[in-house]
Structure formats: structure tokens, C-alpha cells
Amino acid sequence: MIRHEFVRDGVSFATDAVVDENSFLVSVDGIEFRFVLRGTGRYRLSVDGHRIAIAAVRVRDRYLVDINGHQLEFRDPSSDTIAAAGGSAGAGDQIFAPMPGKVVKLLVSEGDDVEVGQPLIIVEAMKMENQVRAGAAGRVASITVAAGDQVDTESPLIRLDLVPESDQN
Amino acid sequence: MFSTILVANRSEIAVRVINGCRTLGIRSVSVYSDADVNAKHRHYADESIHIGAAAPSESYLNIERIIAAACEAGAQAIHPGYGFLSENPAFAEACRDAGIAFIGPSAASMRLMGNKVASRKAMADAGVPLTPGMQSASSDLDLYRTEAERIGYPVMIKAAAGGGGKGMRVVDEPKDLAGAVEAAQREALNAFGDSSVYMEKFIARPRHIEFQIMADQHGNVVHLFERECSIQRRHQKIIEETPSVALTESLRAEMGESAVAVARAANYVNAGTVEFLLDTDGSYYFLEMNTRLQVEHPITEMVTGIDLVAEQIRIAAGEELSPAVRQAHQRGHAIECRIYAEDGENGFLPATGTIALYSEPVGPGIRVDSGVEAGAEIGIDYDPIMAKLIVHAGSRDDAIGKMITALKEFHILGVQTSRRFMIDCLEHAEFRAGNTFTSFISDHMLTRPVVADEMIQAGAAAASLAALAAAHHARLSTGEGSNQPLTPWQTIGAWQIGSSISHEATS
Structure with missing residues (x-):
């Protein structure tokens, strides 16, 4: 056996x-x-x-x-x-690119409050625009890409300061 | 008849066209870019010519290099496949100027149908029913607001030069209108090099019904019945079938006559497809005409028994429509599932990777049109379609059952696909009942059946076999294991993990 x-x-x-x-x-x-x-x-x-x-x-x-x-x-x-697999797109405080492509547009700015599911950034791959959404509510702490940037799968895009669980109700 | 044809495309459609050439005994020449040095279509043709770098503008969209390749190979005709240069009138003209037959319609027909606004006007003049909407492209947001109020929400923004779901946006409420127009303009500019968009009424519960047209150079135009392509994600078809359950004999005849009228109004020659939206009350509206061979053409081939590529070649060589085309009838039911490199479990995001295992299903009435093999690298340079799975059976129910089995036996590992998503669609009671509207996925597929625990446990058990196989082959390569007990690998034969012999070609 x-x-x-x-x-x-x-x-x-x-x-x-x-x-x-x-x-x-x-x-x-x-x-x-x-x-x-x-x-x-x-x-x-x-x-x-x-x-x-x-x-x-x-x-x-x-x-x-x-x-x-x-x-x-x-x-x-x-x-x-x-250990590295923890950061699927949009699940936690760090938002990663879900696929290789080009950043077309940023929909939020640093300091913005965002809700769960809110579109944050548009990444174009294979001529289709794909919205990357927030996996949790929070405030945009930092944005590490600009429109026109090429990104790879798992490239960091945006970091959120998450709203603590107790504040969400 | 031509003796050599150059296929100006790649992947599954290049392979399909090469097969059509072989049927007629014509030598085929494929072209390939730096990204396709090891691609299936390169080696499948009788001759292949390198045309440039991976970027489409350097290779598959480069008219000059493709014409030069055709001249070098002594080709008398070029088949453009779909996508790339297939609907580019400048390419058709460049072929003509080089004395090479273009297997498709005239540049003038393409130019008319390629402009969605001009074609709508021409079709309205020809008496073909149209969806209410703007008469011309505009970037004036105030015009969009007033027109949207007049025709009523929801409305759809579409690229004037568009197709394939690119540059399309549905708007439910006035507040989203401006953002949607901008996004559609950006997508249209990137995809087609032209940011012109327009707007029309969005039909809430339509079916997508299209008619296959065949027209020769002698004025004969016929239709080869419908295809229903209502199962779409992000306006991109993934499952197509024929016949459509929604058409009665009289509606089929009426829509077919409209499709023929569209082709005649465009002075159309060769294979083309007239797309309609069918409303629940039986009224239908002209959407657009695709001036090329369609991705989903195989289902028409299955129910009519006609080789559309061979017919295209005959038409381009000046022959009249064959008796088989003129007397075509529908026999049985056919379904196609598109196998894209995309993650069907994660919003259809484009998937990349190397195909670690590839094995096609086989059996009566099962056809695979494929452009990939084991070991193929799927990148982001080109359209993500890898293969098309097509089944044919005596009835719709049998075709659905056959397709579900074939999808389960189509094994692809290393690159995500939407096979399980499509199985869930086909197993859904509403699909079985024929309630296939373009909203099917958003209506029924947002929640999916959970994967049974036992299926995951069986998967873990299978993972242990992959581990055992890897260990077995590692032992073989180090010369150990001669004193080990007999295992299935030795009993059955010398299969080697990572080799490409698991590819069972059915073309």
C-alpha cells in the first residue's frame, strides 16, 4: 500500500x-x-x-x-x-491581476472607499475588457499600476485596507 | 480548379480548410508566425511558410507578407478562414491585384456588410426587418440620451465596425449610458481601429438565429437552413445547434427568404451568414451579415452532409452551386461546443499554459475540429479557441446526451476550459426543454451544481495515480525497478508521461 x-x-x-x-x-x-x-x-x-x-x-x-x-x-x-496561492484575484487585501494583459483604466483612486464586488480596474486581454472587482469592502490604500501598463497573472494591482468584520453590519 | 491554395489563418480553422483542400485533391500551404513554429496547422499542410513575428500585425494580419507567401508557393487562391483578414476588403483587393483568387465575397460586399450602419440602411431599403435604433454612428452623448428615451431602455451600444462581442454594451438605466458609450468606443478602437459606435433597442428575450448562405458567381443564391446560437457568454457564442426548436416550417421558410434577400441586396458571392434576433412573438430582426465562413459552420455540415469549405473553393473557381447544395435538406440534429482556453469556473477569464495531456473523444457522429496537440503552449497572442466539439444524432435529445458524454471524454489538462460549464448548461432542464434565449447563462448559470464530494475524492485518488506514474517513470529512467512487481504500466505497454502519443486525431 x-x-x-x-x-x-x-x-x-x-x-x-x-x-x-x-x-x-x-x-x-x-x-x-x-x-x-x-x-x-x-x-x-x-x-x-x-x-x-x-x-x-x-x-x-x-x-x-x-x-x-x-x-x-x-x-x-x-x-x-x-503559501503563495493565498492571493487569488480580489479575495483579500491585495488585488492581483487575474490574467496577463494591459491595464486600460483605473476606476478608483487612493483613499476611495469600495464595496464588495465594486469594479476597481479594467484589464484588457485578448481584445476583451475584464473588470477586476473588490473581493471585500475597504479603502484603497495604494495602486501599483497605471493605465497602459502590461501586467502578468498575479501581478499586484491594488492594495485595500479592509473594513473590519464588525463594521460591515 | 486550383492546384494550390494558401490558407491565411492558424489553429483549428486552418486545419479545417486544409482538410477541405485534401478532399478536392488540392495542395495546401499554411503560414505561421514565430509563436506558431510548432503549431498543428503549420505541419498539417503540404507546405508551410514563415510570415513573421507573433504580433498579428507582423504575421496573420500582414497583407503584404501573406500575398508574398502565396506568390512564393505558387498558390492560385487564398482561403482566409475566419477572423484576421477574412472580412478585410483591402485584402480581397490585394489578392485580386496579385492575380490570386480570394475564396470569399467581393471587396464591395464586405465593405457594405462590414459597416453595420451602412448595411442596416441597405437592408431596410431591401425590405428586411430591422431592430429600432440609431440610423448612424455618433459620439454625441445627447443624441444617445434622446434616442434611448425614444426607443426605450434597455438599449445596446455596438461598434459600427464590430463583431464577436467586442465593443458591445447593454445599458439598463440612463445613469449607465455615458460610461457604456465610452467603454464601447475604447474596445472598438482597440479591436477594430475605429471607435465609431451606435445604439439600438435591446430585445429582452431573444434567440440568436442565423442562416447559412451559399451563392455562386452565376446569380444562384440558396440558404442552408438555420443555426441557433443563443447560448452566449459576454455576447460570445459557446454552444450552437441546428435545427432550432423555435422555428416552424413556415417561419424557417420566411426567415430563409429574408436571408437570401439580404445576400442578393449585397450582390453576395460565396459562403456567408445572415444573423437575426428572433423575438418570443416570432418577429425577427436583421442583425448583421458575416462575410466569411463561420466558426460554427460544422453543425450545418453535419445536418446537410455538405462540405462547406469544398463548396467555397468550387464557387471561387467559378463553378455553379452543386446539386447537393441546391437540394439540401436537414437530417437529424447537430450541436457544437467551443473549447476555449478560458476558466469556466472563474468568469471565463482567459487561460494560458502548456497542454500537459490532450485526448479527443471518438465515436459515431462525434467530430473534433482542433488546432492544438499535447505540448502546445497557449499564450495571449491570438483568439483563445483551441478546438470545437461537434456531435450529430437523430434527435435533439440524443444529440444532447451524446455531447455530454463526449465533453466528459474530451480530456485537456494544463489549460483551463469551460467543458464542465457547458455540461451544466446541456444538463439544465431549461436547455433540455429548448428554452434557449441569449440570456440563458445569466438566467440559469450564475449558480452552478456543486461538485460532489465523491467526485473530488475520486480526483484525489486519480492524483495518487499521477504520482505513482511519475515515480514509476523516474525509476525507469534511473534503471531501477527491474526487480519490482509487475504493474499496469508494464502490463499494458510503454506509455511515457509527457509524450504526445495520447493524441487521438479525428479530423
Whole structure:
């Protein structure tokens, strides 16, 4: 039996795999899944009396799984890149660019109070304008880009001073 | 007939056109930029010519270099695909001046239809029904305010040179009008190099119905029935089907006649598409005519059995419409899902990355038009479409079921797609019932079914297999493992993670 541990969206999974000549039996939290190999990274999985086609590959420290049209990403919990994954676009006090592109327009200025969901900045990628919105209410503390700047995924755009929870009601 | 055709495009549509050339026994020549040195379309053609840097203006939009490539390759005709130069009248003229046939309409037809304001006027004169709105482009905000009051909110701001959802804005209330006009002007300027916009009434619950037109150089014009493309996100189609459940035989005939009238009024030759909005009461309005092969043309091919690209080539070579086109009828039901590099779980943001695993579904009535392979890098230089999945079945219900299965068996890892989003659309009761309006996504898809815990646990189990596979191949490469017990990798064969042999081509 071979044990692995994975993390997805802050949830941990421990898997125990048994490998024989023709198939894999993997248990996760007491539930067993049986797979057969069908090609490079491709498997058939038995669930509810059906065999479904799935795919799974490791890309550096990421484990990518394609199952019923879902593209799930797991990470190795020992990997150091997890700490950096906390800043998804607009979720916290630091707003990051969600994709590579060009800053078209700033919709707020430093010192402005913003509400949850308020558009802050317009980034153009692939000729489409995309609004980056505030993930929480707060005050614009600093803006690190200007109109015309090229930005990359996860480039810092704006930092907010968040409104404390107790002030929001 | 031509013996060599240059395909002035990239990715899936270049591959599709090359297939059409092969059907007719014509040699194909592809062009490629620095970003596409390893692209599928480059190596798929019989010959390929490098035309410049990644920026479209240096390569796929560069008329001079494409004409030079066509001359170098001895091509007698150029197929422009869709996007890029396909609706650029200057390109059609440059082809003519170089003595090369342009597989498409005349520059004059393109010029008329490329200007949404001029084309509306011409179509009104031809008796084609139009949506109420401004008669010409304007940047006068006061005019927008008074016109919006006259035709009533909601209104839509559109780019005069537009298409593809760029430079479009819906405005529900007067206070948002000025901001929307500015944003639409900016987008229009960036996308088309022309900031002109205009405004028309926004129909609240429309369907998007379009008719495929085929016209030869001898005055014959026919339509090849409708496509319904109501499932759109940000005014960009993602799921298309034919026939539309909303058309009766008499409405189909009436709209088809209008579409033919549009083509005749534009002196149209070759393949084109006339787009209409269909209101719930059965009234319909001319939107625009796309003067090129459409992204979603395969569903028309599936239900009519006609190879539209081959027909385009025959028309450009001066042949009359074939009997198959003149006597076409609809058989069964076809659906297309567009596989974009975009995050369907996160507001359809453009996605980038390297395709780590790519495996296409196969089976009766399943077609994949694809421009990518395992190992392809998806950047932000070009349109994010990677592939189109098309299914054909005897009935709409069967086509939906087949499409859901095919989407689940279309495996792409390393670049986000909207496959699960489209499965959720197709499984929705309102889609099944045929209640497909252009507001479908905002009406029904803002909340999505949660991913079942067991699906995520199965995913974690699969992740452990990826870890085992990686460890197995690491052992192989260091020469260890000869005394290990037999595993499925040894039993089944020497599949190597990261190789591109998992690509099952179906073109």
C-alpha cells in the first residue's frame, strides 16, 4: 500500500493505493476507487456501476485531474508554493491581476472607499475588457499600476485596507 | 480548379480548410508566425511558410507578407478562414491585384456588410426587418440620451465596425449610458481601429438565429437552413445547434427568404451568414451579415452532409452551386461546443499554459475540429479557441446526451476550459426543454451544481495515480525497478508521461 497526501482548496486528502498487474485500487477517506490504465495519463474508473474515462498527470508540484469535465488541481502539501496561492484575484487585501494583459483604466483612486464586488480596474486581454472587482469592502490604500501598463497573472494591482468584520453590519 | 491554395489563418480553422483542400485533391500551404513554429496547422499542410513575428500585425494580419507567401508557393487562391483578414476588403483587393483568387465575397460586399450602419440602411431599403435604433454612428452623448428615451431602455451600444462581442454594451438605466458609450468606443478602437459606435433597442428575450448562405458567381443564391446560437457568454457564442426548436416550417421558410434577400441586396458571392434576433412573438430582426465562413459552420455540415469549405473553393473557381447544395435538406440534429482556453469556473477569464495531456473523444457522429496537440503552449497572442466539439444524432435529445458524454471524454489538462460549464448548461432542464434565449447563462448559470464530494475524492485518488506514474517513470529512467512487481504500466505497454502519443486525431 502506498500513501500520498494532497491538498485542494485548503482541504487535505490522504490516499492509499494498491497496485496489481492490471489495475489500481485507491482508498480515500474509507471510499474505494478502482482504476484501469488506458493510455498515457488516461484511466477508466468504476463508479456506480459505470466505467468513466478520466485523465490525471503530474506537472511539477501540481496534480491535474480531468473527471466528468471537471478540471481539478491538487498539490503536494509539502510544496512551498502553497503559501503563495493565498492571493487569488480580489479575495483579500491585495488585488492581483487575474490574467496577463494591459491595464486600460483605473476606476478608483487612493483613499476611495469600495464595496464588495465594486469594479476597481479594467484589464484588457485578448481584445476583451475584464473588470477586476473588490473581493471585500475597504479603502484603497495604494495602486501599483497605471493605465497602459502590461501586467502578468498575479501581478499586484491594488492594495485595500479592509473594513473590519464588525463594521460591515 | 486550383492546384494550390494558401490558407491565411492558424489553429483549428486552418486545419479545417486544409482538410477541405485534401478532399478536392488540392495542395495546401499554411503560414505561421514565430509563436506558431510548432503549431498543428503549420505541419498539417503540404507546405508551410514563415510570415513573421507573433504580433498579428507582423504575421496573420500582414497583407503584404501573406500575398508574398502565396506568390512564393505558387498558390492560385487564398482561403482566409475566419477572423484576421477574412472580412478585410483591402485584402480581397490585394489578392485580386496579385492575380490570386480570394475564396470569399467581393471587396464591395464586405465593405457594405462590414459597416453595420451602412448595411442596416441597405437592408431596410431591401425590405428586411430591422431592430429600432440609431440610423448612424455618433459620439454625441445627447443624441444617445434622446434616442434611448425614444426607443426605450434597455438599449445596446455596438461598434459600427464590430463583431464577436467586442465593443458591445447593454445599458439598463440612463445613469449607465455615458460610461457604456465610452467603454464601447475604447474596445472598438482597440479591436477594430475605429471607435465609431451606435445604439439600438435591446430585445429582452431573444434567440440568436442565423442562416447559412451559399451563392455562386452565376446569380444562384440558396440558404442552408438555420443555426441557433443563443447560448452566449459576454455576447460570445459557446454552444450552437441546428435545427432550432423555435422555428416552424413556415417561419424557417420566411426567415430563409429574408436571408437570401439580404445576400442578393449585397450582390453576395460565396459562403456567408445572415444573423437575426428572433423575438418570443416570432418577429425577427436583421442583425448583421458575416462575410466569411463561420466558426460554427460544422453543425450545418453535419445536418446537410455538405462540405462547406469544398463548396467555397468550387464557387471561387467559378463553378455553379452543386446539386447537393441546391437540394439540401436537414437530417437529424447537430450541436457544437467551443473549447476555449478560458476558466469556466472563474468568469471565463482567459487561460494560458502548456497542454500537459490532450485526448479527443471518438465515436459515431462525434467530430473534433482542433488546432492544438499535447505540448502546445497557449499564450495571449491570438483568439483563445483551441478546438470545437461537434456531435450529430437523430434527435435533439440524443444529440444532447451524446455531447455530454463526449465533453466528459474530451480530456485537456494544463489549460483551463469551460467543458464542465457547458455540461451544466446541456444538463439544465431549461436547455433540455429548448428554452434557449441569449440570456440563458445569466438566467440559469450564475449558480452552478456543486461538485460532489465523491467526485473530488475520486480526483484525489486519480492524483495518487499521477504520482505513482511519475515515480514509476523516474525509476525507469534511473534503471531501477527491474526487480519490482509487475504493474499496469508494464502490463499494458510503454506509455511515457509527457509524450504526445495520447493524441487521438479525428479530423
